[in-house]
Amino acid sequence: MLNTEARQRLQKVLPLDMVATKSWLEAQGLNLHFLDNAVRNRTLIPLVSGVYARQEARLSWKSIAASLQRMSEAPVHIGGLTALELEGLGHYLSKGNKPSVQLYCDVALPRWLGRIASPAQFEWHGTRRLWPETLMQDDKYLRQDNWQASCDPLHYSCPEKAILELLAGVPNSISFEHADQLMQGLHNLSPRKLDTLLRACCSIKAKRLFLWLAERHQHAWLKHLRPDQYALGNGKRLLAKGGKLEPTWQITVPKEM
Known part of the structure; x- marks a missing residue:
């Protein structure tokens, strides 16, 4: 029999459709003896070694990602294309049987995330060369x-x-053409947020490419930005092999664009 107080504690810290590691559950005040008993009587179902869900849990990529976010000591966010898709700005749906979910964090994701049965494939993007820790x-x-x-x-x-x-x-992760199509639909971005993010962003490539695409599509918010204050670096950046040099932002882009 499971202790009633501990059972109630488990239901509180592990909602039905979320997952948790054994070490995290122990940190929430559930002792190892209780957890072992919960596994034996199938109150907890092992998903992979040391990772559990409650019986009758219905797992989705969102439930797994939200579980990871609350257990991680380092900030980990859904970002990039997946974040745009959540806002209805993805242009078209991801191809393939399993959607790809983009996770951004400055430390590598736990190994169990790649072993757990999930309706999506999780892809890690390190942020140390993209965002300062304060912004994350x-x-x-x-x-x-x-x-x-x-x-x-x-x-x-x-x-x-x-x-x-x-x-x-x-x-490498997404084509120039797809990025161009996505940028075309971003009519309503906030100039204030963009200004702060462009100042903070550590990726010279991302900033130059962003400004080139914004110019290419003549978005109204572009006139409120101040490129001279965004630390765009010096020299040329080769982004497209065999491409053409764009003179303003000094990046090599596909000739057809």
Whole structure:
């Protein structure tokens, strides 16, 4: 039999559709003896070694990502293309049987995330060369998806932050053409947020590419930005092999663009 008080504690710290590691549950005040008993009587279901969900849990990529966010000591956010898709700005749906979910954090993700049965594939993007730690901790540049009322919300980058994250991955993670299509639809970005993010962003490539695409699509918010204050570095940047040098921002882009 499980201790009633401990059972109630488990239900509180582990909502039905979320997951948790054994070490995290112990840190919440549930002792190892109770957890072992909960596994034996199938109150807790092992997903992989040391990672559990409650019986009858219905896992989704959002429930797994939200669980990771609340257990992680370092800030970890949904960002890039996935964040734009959550805002309805993804242009078209991700291809393939399993959608790819983009996670941004300055430390590597736990190994269990790649072993757990999930309807999505999680991809890690390190942020040490993209954002300062203070910005990763600033919730002014995050939005919430309240995917389930009884569970922790899912935190994801606002569109202004997400597009810079996405552009840092061109052309290895996403093509110039796809980035161009996404930028075309970003009519309503906040110039104030963009100004702060462009000042903070550590990726010269992402900033130059962002300004080139913004100019290319003549977005109204562009006139409120101050490129001379965004630390754009010196010299040329080769982004597209065999491409053409764009003279203003000194980046090599595909000839057809």
